[in-house]
Amino acid sequence: MDLASIGISMLSMGGMGALFAAGLAVANKKYYVEEDPRIALVMDNLPGANCGGCGLPGCGSFAEGVVHGEVAISGCPVCNDDAREAIAGVMGLEATKGEKIIARVMCQGGHYESAHKGEYLGIETCTAAHITGGGDKLCLHGCLGYGECVESCPFDAMEMSENGLPIIDEDKCTGCGNCVDACPRNIIELHPEADTVFVACRNTDTPKDSRKICIKTCVGCGLCVRGVEEGLMTMENNLAIIDYHLYGQGTELPTAKCSTNALIVLEAVPEEEALSA
Amino acid sequence: MSYFLIFFSAAIVNNFVLAYFLGICPFVGVSKRVSSAVSMGMAVTFVMLITAVVTWLIYHLILVPFDVVILQYVSFILVIASLVQLVEMFIRKVSKPLYDTLGIFLPLITTNCAILGLALFSVLRDYSFMESVVFGLGAGAGFTLALVIMAGIREELELAPVPKYFQGAAITMIVAGGLALAFMGFAGMI
Numbered sequence: 160m161d162l163a164s165i166g167i168s169m170l171s172m173g174g175m176g177a178l179f180a181a182g183l184a185v186a187n188k189k190y191y192v193e194e195d196p197r198i199a200l201v202m203d204n205l206p207g208a209n210c211g212g213c214g215l216p217g218c219g220s221f222a223e224g225v226v227h228g229e230v231a232i233s234g235c236p237v238c239n240d241d242a243r244e245a246i247a248g249v250m251g252l253e254a255t256k257g258e259k260i261i262a263r264v265m266c267q268g269g270h271y272e273s274a275h276k277g278e279y280l281g282i283e284t285c286t287a288a289h290i291t292g293g294g295d296k297l298c299l300h301g302c303l304g305y306g307e308c309v310e311s312c313p314f315d316a317m318e319m320s321e322n323g324l325p326i327i328d329e330d331k332c333t334g335c336g337n338c339v340d341a342c343p344r345n346i347i348e349l350h351p352e353a354d355t356v357f358v359a360c361r362n363t364d365t366p367k368d369s370r371k372i373c374i375k376t377c378v379g380c381g382l383c384v385r386g387v388e389e390g391l392m393t394m395e396n397n398l399a400i401i402d403y404h405l406y407g408q409g410t411e412l413p414t415a416k417c418s419t420n421a422l423i424v425l426e427a428v429p430e431e432e433a434l435s436a
Numbered sequence: 437m438s439y440f441l442i443f444f445s446a447a448i449v450n451n452f453v454l455a456y457f458l459g460i461c462p463f464v465g466v467s468k469r470v471s472s473a474v475s476m477g478m479a480v481t482f483v484m485l486i487t488a489v490v491t492w493l494i495y496h497l498i499l500v501p502f503d504v505v506i507l508q509y510v511s512f513i514l515v516i517a518s519l520v521q522l523v524e525m526f527i528r529k530v531s532k533p534l535y536d537t538l539g540i541f542l543p544l545i546t547t548n549c550a551i552l553g554l555a556l557f558s559v560l561r562d563y564s565f566m567e568s569v570v571f572g573l574g575a576g577a578g579f580t581l582a583l584v585i586m587a588g589i590r591e592e593l594e595l596a597p598v599p600k601y602f603q604g605a606a607i608t609m610i611v612a613g614g615l616a617l618a619f620m621g622f623a624g625m626i
Contacts, residue, residue, distance in 0.1 A: 167502045175494070175511060179518035186522050190529040 197226045197249055204245040205235065208313040212236045212335030225250065236260055237314075237333035259352040260334030262327055266346045267359050267375040267421070268301040269322030274372050289343040297372040300361045302346055311341035354403060356412045360421040363396040377421035386413035439570045442563075445626045446574030452550045453582040454619040459550030462541045463583060464608060472537045473587035477580025479527065479538070481573070483519050483545055484554055488572025490515045491555040492565055512555045520546040550579060585615060 201222040209217035213234045215224060224230035225246065232238075232246050279295040281287055285307040288294035294303040304323035316331030317338060325338070329352070339347045346361050360377040362369055369378040379397030391405045392412070399422060401412070414422050452458045459480075466476040491512050499505050524542050528535045535542070545551065554575050558568040589611050598607050 164502075164504060168504050168507055171498050171502060171504060172507060172511065172514070175498075175514060179514065183518060183521055183525075186525055190525040192528050192532075 195226050198222050200249045201225050201246050204238070204242045204249070206237045206242070206314075206333075208237065208335075210237060210313045210333075210335040210337055212333070212337070237335050260349050261329055261332045261352050262334060262336070262338050262347050263350050263357060263359075264302065264325050264327065264347055265357065265359050265361050266300075266302040266324065267423075268296065268298055268373040269304070269320065269324040271322055272373055272375045273298050273301060285341075286343045298362060298376070300344060300346070300363065301373065301376075303344065307341045307343070308338035308347055311337045313337060350403070354406065356401065356406070356414065356422070356424050358399045358401060358422050361398065363398050365397055369397070375420050377417075378419055380418065382416045382418070383413050383422050386416055439567065441626055442567055442570050443574035443577070446571050447578035447581065448619070449622040449626050451578040451582055451619050451622075452553065452575050453579055454616045455623070456550075456553065457616075458553045459548045459579060460612075461544065462548060463586060464612065466538060466541050467583050467586040467590055469537075470584060470587045470591060472534070473583040474580065475534050476538060476541065477576070477583045479523050479542065480545060480548065480551070480579050481576025483516065483523060484551055484576040484579070485569070485572045486519050487512075487516055487551055487555055488558060488568045489565075490519075492558065492563070492568045495559055496565075508556075508559065509552075512552060516551050516555075517546050550575065582615070586612065589615075 199222075202218060205218040205222060207218050211217070213221050213230065213236065215221045215230070221230060221235060224234075225232055232243055232250070232252065235243075238246070273296045275295050276297045277295060279288055279292065281291050283305050285294075285303040285305045288303045288305060293299055294305075296303070302324055304319070306319045306325065308325050309317040309319055313335065314331050314333055316328045316333070317325050318328075320326050325347075334349050336349055339345075339349060341347075344361070350357075358377055360373075360375065362373065362376045364372065364376075366378040366380065369376045377398050379394060379399070381394050381399070383399050384392045384394050388405075391402055393400050393402065406412075412422065414424055417423075446452070450456060453460065453463050462476060462480070467473050494511055494515065495505075495508060499508055499511065520543060523545070524535075527538070527542065554572060558571050563571055590608065593607060593611070602610070
């Protein structure tokens with residue numbers, strides 16, 4: 160290829176490029192879409208993790224929704240009160256305080272508590288273990304211990320304990336619910352911060368089987384149900400269930416009666432105690 | 437070849453999607469609802485028509501006289517990319533809901549092989565200016581037709597008792613195959 164054709168190539172391509180660029184520049188001016196400047200301001204105050212906790216695809220669409228009045232500012236479960244106030248300021252509204260929601264793990268069956276049926280050598284994720292043989296623990300309802308929830312947390316609020324159970328940092332947890340979706344066994348639930356008493360077990364096996372698979376399981380004895388007001392707790396499929404509509408702050412539940420420590424005040428069982436058990 | 441034959445050939449007999457298997461990505465991606473399929477078809481038809489005009493001019497007035505035919509691919513891509521930018525701006529201005537519905541498939545028209553295929557076919561077949569305009573229109577109409585038929589079937593499928601393991605992508609592939617088979621019936625007419 161000689162110099163002339165290189166020159167012609169450069170000229171023709173450059174010329175075409177410049178021509179199209181000019182055309183697009185004109186079109187851009189003509190078809191310019193004005194965006195509400197408040198969208199960017201609201202966006203600045205959002206966490207920006209695109210966690211999807213609000214039910215929209217990301218923080219961008221949430222900001223758009225707020226500005227257009229389609230979603231409430233409190234729709235973002237992740238924002239702290241300061242951010243909500245700032246957004247309300249942008250929109251000229253009064254901020255309402257939302258209750259802090261925290262994810263809670265409804266299982267205490269770590270490596271030490273639960274009985275094992277063998278060794279699991281498959282892909283080390285909860286989903287894989289769940290759909291193949293159910294991991295190495297006998298319990299078919301409890302934590303598998305491969306930490307898929309920890310990986311799904313966009314706020315770094317979870318870690319796996321030595322005992323193979325996820326621990327949630329209550330200060331960092333924003334209640335976005337990603338871990339709830341990540342858990343193939345549905346043992347993570349979102350609860351208001353005020354709720355502290357839980358039946359931390361989801362095992363529905365018969366009492367006889369339950370005792371064999373885990374020392375901290377709800378065996379379905381029903382002692383707790385008999386000790387409280389009518390309706391506050393019920394037994395379903397060998398599992399005690401607390402009705403949180405009736406449960407209020409200061410309600411006493413018979414945690415001491417539970418023979419297996421499945422009904423707990425959440426902070427009451429520190430890790431060391433679990434290790435010695 | 438008469439203009440009618442060129443149009444008919446591009447739209448039906450040698451349909452870009454169902455006979456040449458070009459532009460399959462939006463064919464599967466934007467065929468969930470008839471309304472958005474029609475809009476997508478219109479956008480692609482517009483880009484195809486203008487591409488046919490501009491690339492013919494570029495090829496016959498710049499590339500051939502200056503003996504730089506080697507640049508045809510890159511210059512055609514340049515034309516297509518600029519046109520898609522223009523369409524994107526236009527749709528965003530005129531109809532935000534449509535812009536959201538088409539989503540990523542709108543900018544992806546740039547890399548839609550049906551459009552580059554159109555430009556290259558019309559060079560390869562040595563079409564005159566008017567012929568390549570008609571060819572562009574026909575190809576666009578064929579693309580719209582394929583998309584709309586597909587969208588119509590998929591709307592019906594939403595209500596059909598599809599076996600569990602065939603739901604979603606699987607049944608879509610089967611339907612696409614069936615459609616292509618049906619269009620094979622036209623093969624050899626022209």
